[in-house]
Amino acid sequence: MAGAAALRRRFDSDVIEEAREKLIVALDYWDIKDAIKLVKDLGDEVSFYKVGLGLQLAGGDSFAKELIQQGKRVFLDYKYLDIEETIKSAVKRAAELKIDFLTVHGVAGILKAAVEGRGSSSLKILCVTVLTSMDAEDIKEMGFQCNVEELVLARAKKALDAGVDGVIASAREAAEIRKQTNNKLMIVSPGIRPQNSAPDDQKRVATPSEAIHAGADYLVIGRPITQAADPKQAAKDIISEMAAALAD
Numbered sequence: 001m002a003g004a005a006a007l008r009r010r011f012d013s014d015v016i017e018e019a020r021e022k023l024i025v026a027l028d029y030w031d032i033k034d035a036i037k038l039v040k041d042l043g044d045e046v047s048f049y050k051v052g053l054g055l056q057l058a059g060g061d062s063f064a065k066e067l068i069q070q071g072k073r074v075f076l077d078y079k080y081l082d083i084e085e086t087i088k089s090a091v092k093r094a095a096e097l098k099i100d101f102l103t104v105h106g107v108a109g110i111l112k113a114a115v116e117g118r119g120s121s122s123l124k125i126l127c128v129t130v131l132t133s134m135d136a137e138d139i140k141e142m143g144f145q146c147n148v149e150e151l152v153l154a155r156a157k158k159a160l161d162a163g164v165d166g167v168i169a170s171a172r173e174a175a176e177i178r179k180q181t182n183n184k185l186m187i188v189s190p191g192i193r194p195q196n197s198a199p200d201d202q203k204r205v206a207t208p209s210e211a212i213h214a215g216a217d218y219l220v221i222g223r224p225i226t227q228a229a230d231p232k233q234a235a236k237d238i239i240s241e242m243a244a245a246l247a248d
């Protein structure tokens with residue numbers, strides 16, 4: 001019996017660790033000092049951080065390098081959209097800095113240039129499909145005649161053809177992306193909201209548990225952790241929910 005309990009505890013801690021590695025906390029702060037404080041407060045609870053446009057001009061680039069030196073993984077979410085030569089050199093630089101994930105837009109030439117820029121490095125290129133803050137009305141306004149899911153899937157297939165590593169997509173589309181791309185793309189899902197938390201500006205949301213069940217490989221979570229009264233407890237609760245879903 002004692003052996004079974006020990007085995008159970010080991011299984012629990014393995015699955016908690018697996019969940020922890022799948023959580024990416026979005027450092028969306030106005031002031032870099034708040035981002036530094038959050039990373040310190042979260043300690044070993046979180047190992048993967050996303051630095052985005054909100055922090056970039058506030059010292060985000062240097063902070064990303066610092067995080068890497070501290071042994072953290074870094075997702076640079078600058079959603080590159082530019083001419084191919086510029087994309088290639090920007091991506092090459094990110095690869096040299098040992099960034100883990102980098103986002104580019106889902107346009108064939110850009111995806112191809114990003115793959116060239118990445119070369120044989122370990123940098124993972126992620127294709128932005130459709131922002132999780134957008135719905136049917138928004139993409140209609142952008143000039144697309146299809147629905148959100150069709151556009152997400154078309155971009156996911158383009159990403160696969162171009163040889164990128166994964167896509168950013170809502171967990172609501174994760175299962176269909178998996179199916180239609182033969183499990184060949186990593187799926188990174190923002191727009192995650194624990195039950196009963198405010199959606200903020202996100203429109204295509206899912207709970208941590210729903211996202212894991214749908215097959216998301218990584219969950220990007222910002223405000224439910226950064227704006228929580230106790231961010232460390234919020235991260236722990238989310239990791240537990242993810243672990244329970246992984247163990248199902």
Ligand code: C5P
Nearest residue numbers: 026052130131132190191220221222223
């Ligand atoms: O605070 P919240 O959890 O909504 O943060 C989500 C993060 O994921 C933000 O940093 C946002 O820029 C990013 N993101 C997104 N939708 C995408 C790509 C990135 O919400 N399609």
